[in-house]
Amino acid sequence: MRSEWIKYAATGAIILLALVFPLLGVKSYYLHVAILGLLHAILALGLNLIAGYTGQLSLAQAAFFGIGSYVSALLMLNVKMSFWLAAPIGACAAALVGILFGLPTLRLKGPYFVISTLGFGEIIRLVFLNWESVTRGPNGLTGIPAPDDVALGFVTLTFDTKTGAYYLVLVTLLAVLALYYNLVYSRIGRALRAIHSDQIAAEVMGINLTFYKVFAFALSAFLSGLAGALYAGYIRFISPDTFTIGEAVNILIMMVLGGMGTIAGPIIGAVSITYLLETMRVFADYRLIIYGLLMFFIILYMPQGLVGVLAMAKDFLAARFPLPISRGTDEPPGQKGAAPVKGEI
Amino acid sequence: MLLECAGLTMRFGGLTAVDAVDLKLEKGQIMGLIGPNGSGKTTFFNMVSGIYKPTAGEVRLSGRNIAGRRPDYVASCGIARTFQNIRLFSGMTVWENVMIGRHCRMRQSILDDILGTARKQAEEKAAQEYLTGLLTLFKMQHMLHEQAKNLPYGKQRELEIIRAMASEPELLLLDEPAAGMNPQETAELIEFIRKLRDMGVTILVVEHDMKLVMNTCDRIAVLNNGRKIAEGSPREIQTNEAVIKAYLGKKVKEGA
Ligand SMILES: Nc1ncnc2c1ncn2[C@@H]1O[C@H](COP(=O)(O)OP(=O)(O)OP(=O)(O)O)[C@@H](O)[C@H]1O
Ligand SMILES: [Mg+2]
Numbered sequence: 001m002r003s004e005w006i007k008y009a010a011t012g013a014i015i016l017l018a019l020v021f022p023l024l025g026v027k028s029y030y031l032h033v034a035i036l037g038l039l040h041a042i043l044a045l046g047l048n049l050i051a052g053y054t055g056q057l058s059l060a061q062a063a064f065f066g067i068g069s070y071v072s073a074l075l076m077l078n079v080k081m082s083f084w085l086a087a088p089i090g091a092c093a094a095a096l097v098g099i100l101f102g103l104p105t106l107r108l109k110g111p112y113f114v115i116s117t118l119g120f121g122e123i124i125r126l127v128f129l130n131w132e133s134v135t136r137g138p139n140g141l142t143g144i145p146a147p148d149d150v151a152l153g154f155v156t157l158t159f160d161t162k163t164g165a166y167y168l169v170l171v172t173l174l175a176v177l178a179l180y181y182n183l184v185y186s187r188i189g190r191a192l193r194a195i196h197s198d199q200i201a202a203e204v205m206g207i208n209l210t211f212y213k214v215f216a217f218a219l220s221a222f223l224s225g226l227a228g229a230l231y232a233g234y235i236r237f238i239s240p241d242t243f244t245i246g247e248a249v250n251i252l253i254m255m256v257l258g259g260m261g262t263i264a265g266p267i268i269g270a271v272s273i274t275y276l277l278e279t280m281r282v283f284a285d286y287r288l289i290i291y292g293l294l295m296f297f298i299i300l301y302m303p304q305g306l307v308g309v310l311a312m313a314k315d316f317l318a319a320r321f322p323l324p325i326s327r328g329t330d331e332p333p334g335q336k337g338a339a340p341v342k343g344e345i
Numbered sequence: 346m347l348l349e350c351a352g353l354t355m356r357f358g359g360l361t362a363v364d365a366v367d368l369k370l371e372k373g374q375i376m377g378l379i380g381p382n383g384s385g386k387t388t389f390f391n392m393v394s395g396i397y398k399p400t401a402g403e404v405r406l407s408g409r410n411i412a413g414r415r416p417d418y419v420a421s422c423g424i425a426r427t428f429q430n431i432r433l434f435s436g437m438t439v440w441e442n443v444m445i446g447r448h449c450r451m452r453q454s455i456l457d458d459i460l461g462t463a464r465k466q467a468e469e470k471a472a473q474e475y476l477t478g479l480l481t482l483f484k485m486q487h488m489l490h491e492q493a494k495n496l497p498y499g500k501q502r503e504l505e506i507i508r509a510m511a512s513e514p515e516l517l518l519l520d521e522p523a524a525g526m527n528p529q530e531t532a533e534l535i536e537f538i539r540k541l542r543d544m545g546v547t548i549l550v551v552e553h554d555m556k557l558v559m560n561t562c563d564r565i566a567v568l569n570n571g572r573k574i575a576e577g578s579p580r581e582i583q584t585n586e587a588v589i590k591a592y593l594g595k596k597v598k599e600g601a
């Protein structure tokens with residue numbers, strides 16, 4: 001594609017900016033907002049797997065976020081486990097719960113799955129709230145330790161500062177993205193999109209519906225749980241108030257606004273919505289009204305989300321500024337030649 | 346015997362849509378399955394491909410009973426099909442459609458896919474080579490990046506057949522491939538099916554268009570009210586009393 005170079009240039013520039021962001025002398029508060037934005041990017045990418053690609057909307061993502069947080073925090077507090085072990089265990093615990101919950105419910109057709117995730121999310125929140133002997137109920141868990149220092153021979157990385165936490169979350173997000181990209185442009189990604197498009201046809205092509213749906217759901221729970229563990233290690237205090245249906249709706253709006261079924265979309269949506277929620281009182285107070293209007297507007301005028309708008313801008317720019325050496329318009333068939341969704345960047 | 350159906354029966358409540366049908370199909374054969382509307386042809390396909398669980402009876406593929414197994418299992422055993430109402434992945438490209446069609450022939454593991462291992466690359470490359478050949482053979486290689494829903498109607502029907510062929514099936518089930526086609530498109534489809542025959546594919550085709558059936562099929566089976574009322578060569582079927590009665594007794598929408 002002629003316009004691809006803009007995509008690569010923009011991606012490179014954004015990654016570079018993200019890498020030097022803490023070094024630009026930004027106020028500590030904005031670093032905090034950036035950390036929350038990146039964490040939400042992981043959450044929105046997780047939801048995107050099951051909802052954007054597979055077409056099964058889930059409102060349980062805040063619950064998996066909470067499971068990852070609580071499990072890792074409890075392991076660190078009660079058995080003095082290191083964050084580096086507790087975090088993957090927390091993420092795996094969320095994935096396991098996702099499998100157990102998904103196995104029966106993902107077989108449901110129509111709107112029943114999303115309804116069951118709504119109930120599930122509320123049940124998990126009530127468990128955090130009422131299982132006081134373990135979760136300390138509404139008071140939440142305090143005094144969660146920061147991730148241990150990592151000695152790399154000549155330098156020691158510390159994570160009890162905002163800068164340290166920022167880089168930890170950023171590097172995790174980049175690693176997730178590399179694997180996410182592989183997955184989306186592979187047999188698995190094609191199978192998930194086929195299920196989204198037509199379940200019966202997908203099944204007749206040899207795609208095991210239950211397996212792939214549960215797999216996507218478990219992976220989305222894993223990513224949410226991973227974000228939860230990172231959150232606990234950064235914020236050092238967790239309570240049931242964070243893991244509500246309201247948070248699940250936040251994650252949903254981030255994915256939809258950015259562009260579902262794309263890789264860049266959930267990240268763009270997560271960073272922008274987090275920024276608005278954290279910095280604008282009005283936005284936070286009238287959140288639900290604004291979400292309602294946003295949904296209305298997006299569905300009517302920009303079903304591809306912000307990514308769709310960016311893709312149009314990209315094509316516009318590419319038409320104005322073609323590269324002198326064009327790579328030709330037709331790529332050989334292959335995973336990259338077959339761009340999954342129109343407007344993906 | 347590649348396909349052997351014995352006593353295959355499907356009941357929906359009080360209605361017996363397919364009633365104890367026996368059918369045998371040899372490797373390399375093209376068999377037509379015809380019958381008036383509502384005679385149970387699609388239901389028969391749905392049982393063979395695993396979408397419906399038969400009420401009774403057996404479906405044997407090279408001797409192995411697959412009746413009542415899930416569609417994805419049946420697909421991996423080597424049965425591919427198309428649908429009476431086109432079911433392409435409409436928002437996806439031609440290339441993605443055929444790649445998904447090859448899903449059950451690709452052997453990489455989930456980890457291979459996520460980590461992007463050499464094994465994944467090799468599997469993707471092998472699929473690419475096979476599918477490029479297939480698409481070239483059926484003259485669709487210049488449309489790879491076209492979205493399926495943007496193809497002309499006749500091409501959509503052909504793409505559905507190519508997608509089914511992507512898995513190199515032992516048996517191909519075509520449900521009314523010529524439905525909705527104009528005479529020119531039908532003529533092209535006949536050429537298309539002849540090419541498949543030359544490739545040695547075994548085909549069971551449901552079709553109302555008698556020109557297509559008579560020009561492509563080695564044998565024909567006739568269903569009426571869920572029962573098989575005749576089977577034989579195209580010539581035998583054309584003169585069969587019971588068949589003529591079944592068709593003339595009802596109003597038929599086209600062909601015949
Ligand atoms: N899922 C179902 N539930 C109830 N009845 C069904 C179902 N599927 C098919 N039938 C009935 O079974 C009978 C056979 O239908 P089928 O679709 O197999 O016919 P057909 O031979 O394919 O007809 P056509 O030529 O119109 O495609 C019809 O009476 C139909 O109404
Ligand atoms: Mg039919």
